[in-house]
Amino acid sequence: MKKVFAAVLIFTGLQAAAQTTPHENLVQYVKPIIGTQRMGHTYPGATVPFGMVQLSPETDTASYELNGHYNPDVYKYCAGYQYDDKTIVGFSHTHFSGTGHSDLGDFLIMPTVGPLKLNPGVADKPGSGYRSAFSHANEVSEANYYKVKLDASNIIAEMTTSTRVGFHQYTFPKSDQAHIILDLMAGIYNYPDKNVWTYVKILNDSTLVGYRQTNGWARTRTLYFAMAFNKKFNQYGFKKYDKREVYGGFWGKFNQSKNFPEIAGKQIRAYFDFKTDEGEKIKIKFALSPVSMDGALANMQAEVPGWDFDAVKSAGQQQWEKELEKITVTGSTEKKQDFYTAMYHTMINPTIYMDVDGQYKGLDQNVHKADGFTNYTTFSLWDTYRALHPLFNIIEPDRNVDMIQSMLKHFDQSPEHMLPVWSNSANENWCMSGYHSVSVLADAIVKGNAPFDANKALDAAVTTARHRSYEGIGEYMNNGYIPDEKTGISVSSTLEYAYDDWAIAQMAKKLNRMDIYDEFIKRSQNYKNVYDPASGFMRPRKADGTFRKKFDPLSTINEGFIEGNAWNYTLFAPQDPEGLIKLMGGNKRFVGYLDSLFTMNLPDKYFAETEDITRDGIIGNYVHGNEPSHHVAYLYNWTDKPWKTQERIRMILNRMYKPTPDGLGGNDDTGQMSAWYIFSTLGFYPVAPASPNYAIGSPAINSAVIRVGNGKTFNITVKNQAEKNVYIQKMTLNGKPLKGLSITHDEIMNGGDLVFYMGSKHK
Structure with a gap:
């Protein structure tokens, strides 16, 4: 205890x-x-x-x-x-x-x-x-x-x-x-x-x-x-x-x-x-x-x-x-300032929420005693499930477990019997879409960081995902998508629910609950139901099955999305990149779509639509300042041009982060922007939390040592590092060639040596 x-x-x-x-x-x-x-x-x-x-x-x-x-x-x-x-x-x-x-x-x-x-x-x-x-x-x-x-x-x-x-x-x-x-x-x-x-x-x-x-x-x-x-x-x-x-x-x-x-x-x-x-x-x-x-x-x-x-x-x-010692890196002073400030920003939230004797105020407004765990609050889960909690599973595994215990207590105290959505100070703020607590639970269980009742966690996730009265879940379950008439964010919620359902399926598979797996792996394909092949975009769909006629894929206002537009959200199926590429017409068209996202000239009128979409966090129409795009640059890894992932990642790192007061290209969102920076600087990223795999990017430091616990370290060495050398020529893991474009959680946590060999031309 x-x-x-x-x-x-x-x-x-x-x-x-x-x-x-x-x-x-x-x-x-x-x-x-x-x-x-x-x-x-x-x-x-x-x-x-x-x-x-x-x-x-x-x-x-x-x-x-x-x-x-x-x-x-x-x-x-x-x-x-x-x-x-x-x-x-x-x-x-x-x-x-x-x-x-x-x-x-x-x-x-x-x-x-x-x-x-x-x-x-x-x-x-x-x-x-x-x-x-x-x-x-x-x-x-x-x-x-x-x-x-x-x-x-x-x-x-x-x-x-x-x-x-x-x-x-x-x-x-x-x-x-x-x-x-x-x-x-x-x-x-x-x-x-x-x-x-x-x-x-x-x-x-x-x-x-x-x-x-x-x-x-x-x-x-x-x-x-x-x-x-x-x-x-x-x-x-x-x-x-x-x-x-x-x-x-x-x-x-x-x-x-x-x-x-x-x-x-x-x-x-x-x-x-x-x-x-x-x-x-x-x-x-x-x-x-x-x-x-x-x-x-x-x-x-x-x-x-x-x-x-x-x-x-x-x-x-x-x-x-x-x-900070949990990851040590080498590089210029400016790189270290960026890196360790990012580390700092990832370790501010969630925040401890209990007295020294373990007492805390619960969601039911009663006083509870944290028995065997530290109670936390400030869960901005729409943001942090993507990279912050996966980072914690590597460098803060015990804290992440306590955070999950806090989420499960929230579920127990919730009159709605739901896991937290965006919770703070014994309150549920009901902010943003999705039920992304399930991703945090699933990521920990799939990666073996689950010294808690994993089956109870799965039951809580399933209960949350079947909560028909919450934000269109009933219509989602009936139709396979949320109708446009139901909510102004019908498309983004459908896409986010589908990812969360996939995370539940991975948790169920790990726990050999195959009835749950079958139900939710099927639900995870619902993202396809809001894709309009005629326009080539995810698009609001009416209850009668037709797509909304008047539609602007560049707009963020009343087009079915939250903190993004159709151009960005059309790429949101991190659980199934292969299926998404096929849905959108195959490799060539998908690469062209990705290229256009980064290079198009977004008209000025779209920058004034909302208070949080400004030129600060945008490259072309890629919105790094809003989290639904955080996995997008890594999607080239599933095409025949994976070197473009390496090119884009280094460009984003250089343009969105710098050691100055204006050095963040968007809200840090309780550490998510900083967690993206840490993973991407190290050379890999969790495209789909609840998967044991991390997509390879392009490391931006000279070397790093990650202390993964039990006296083990995962060591990263970058040969021929330079601003122009953004392309990976080859990789070795523990002295052997690393095939493919991913590395597993176990390979990291077992300790070892990953070596990147970089060059100025792509292979």
Whole structure:
């Protein structure tokens, strides 16, 4: 049984582990600032691997500004931070990494000096509130460490974390008017009535507890906190903003209370006053719990009992070092920065969601105890089933098992008896299409990483896939496709269900449940039912069997697809590339279709259709910024021109990833974009998770060592590596020629030596 206290920081053990590291420090290559500009939607703040706290600056968080106007640009601030912004509002404790949807941003803290201001103000007038200008020249972003100078106050803000505790360190100037503001109103995508209730209780002159209930993307979410200062505050107070006053614009007419024992309400900002000497450090420990205020206090005491900021920072960075060491690569500094930042981004989500004693809030809103596993949340499964969870089956197998256990508990607690679709914080968000949890379960079972009740997992997958009332599954089962009349994403859902059904079939075959296999392998061929041979595209099909007449295969709006168009989704049958090629007219036509996807000139009007389709993530009509295309470049491997896979992969790597703030060509989507980068840089990719095979691509590093457990390593060597040498001349595995264009999971996990010989001309 795993010990639920395993996350508690044991500094001496971590330090000893670091001293035996046989290679260079890898944390130095992590640049969390990558992806913070434009569409990456990552954040630059501090967190530990899979940590429950993500402590990061907000450059904008509120949907209501000083004048009460709604901020429509919420998509831009999914992570709360945009590199091009000039001001910081404060530092909050929860964030999604790389998502295309906004939420969280809980418990914002901001240090200030001078006359007290409890409103954030507006970006073009920082002095109108507690917001401060800042400069990237005075900003440091590392794994588990963030630092910035707040120009308005001359305060140096630093932060680090443990799994459940955010640790702030603010270096103040001399002041008789030093303040710490705790904004319980702030939040990412803070639309009207998101706050259901907030509560604060003062325990003594340096400690308080409380909670926040929200009705946001996660509809029923309660997060508890404990907040401790290293110095007694002189006094404290709050302002309470009710809805009528906000809508009426009566700013400044609120009742202000001081030295209160406790407060409660929907919209609250609190403050704590100090007198500071020049260079004095005010430190704050801020612990979270999904269960209770007592749980938050216990988490704080267990993980960060003292006030040594540098020790907590060091311990967290040593945790990162341990994770990053699972793959060591050689190459240029820029390649290492790209690679290890990608590793970092794959190990932020899913996030741990339980107290140190194992208690957590379940989907049924009851408190449960994780027995023998760590409970996780933040499952963006439409994205992460493709490469992130397959990566975990290689380098984080134990964590992936715990994530699956968490999914199975979700199923047990679900009134719908469904596995998670997009779940967060004891809520099902019902976002995107498919039932892709089944792929994660199947991939682990097929690859032998299943120390859990695999038959129970299969039963849960089958129950989910037969759930007739969910998103057209009933019509899908009756017709073999979802009719156009049923939903605006009928085609993409049909295609994704068909892949998921294939994954269930592979799981059933592994477990010798052949009745289930026969049912779902047949269902996996349903992708063919939405292919229109007359147009050559997957196309919306009516209930009467006819295809929709008016149809634009380049459009993403109301054409039957989600986050893609017909050109992209026509290639979505990763479970059956051979069948897809035959369906589309054979090798020659299929290659021509693939070539056109990468080389066509997409008209400008299509870039303005949706907020997340811009030129950032597009090559021709290939949309790397949206996940349904992530396997597409590898499909050449099933044609007579596999060298085009090698050519395309290297082109995508060079154009979509770079070690700069705008270095991600699309939302990182809780690590999927980064997982694609890791696999493709190493030279292989899981085109169809739940298959034991990985498709060969074109490695972009000089060498790599993957630590696959049990003391084994899988070593990759690339001969004649160069920017122009993108084509594989030959490959050997353990000294023998590697035939074909795939490698198996067992061949990787057994350890060994894979050697690529590269050249500038294709064979």
